[in-house]
Amino acid sequence: GVAKFAHQVNVELLLDLFANLRILLNTEGALSNQSALHCVHALLQLLSGHGQALAVDTKDVHTRLFRLLVDRELLLQPPLLATALDCVEHLCRKNRTALLAPRAASITQRLLSLACTSPPAQAIALLCSASRLLVAVPKLATMLEPPEGGMPMHHKAGCYGVGALWEEDADIDSPAAIGSTSWQLQALRQHYHPTVTELAA
Secondary structure, eight states, X not given: OTTTTGGGOOHHHHHHHHHHHHHHHHSTTSSOHHHHHHHHHHHHHHTSGGGGGOOOOOHHHHHHHHHHTTOHHXXXXXXXXXXXXXXXXXXXXXXXXXXXXXXXXXXXXXXXXXXXXXXXXXXXXXXXXXXXXXHHOGGGGGGGSOOTTSSOTTOOSTTSOGGGTSOTTOOTTOHHHHTSOOTHHHHHTTOSSHHHHHHHO
């Protein structure tokens, strides 16, 4: 409900609401992953409209979204996947200046890793979302370049697990992210579904 009506909240109330939702999000064990995802969505929605004028450090919000993207069971539910990808779209559309290139790279890599182990419909949605990030943050173009010396950086176990590339508690702002290669795209180009193959090409 908060996300739906965020555009109608005045600035004074917005500050209080944002602060309380942030406390709730950062309180360990207070929210299930599903509720945490909705909380992240609400917080990002609050930063649109009137909220764009607020100078707020959103690293904790982005980090929680980043960690939620390893929950395959959560994100294989279409309504929850749509919510998660709307959060990513919000970053592309409304919060571009606050989204550091390494942070965007980390989220992109996690989306691509999840696409490797998802059914075709979800993989297509994840690839489209990753593509939006690549367009929104031009510095990510380096991730599409072939690696020097053969093996892609951080390539551990192919496309056999979302955690193969990044651990759940990895630093979202790690400079290693922007220096990595999106090796998942090579695997996705061999996908049996033609649309997945086309999007990964």
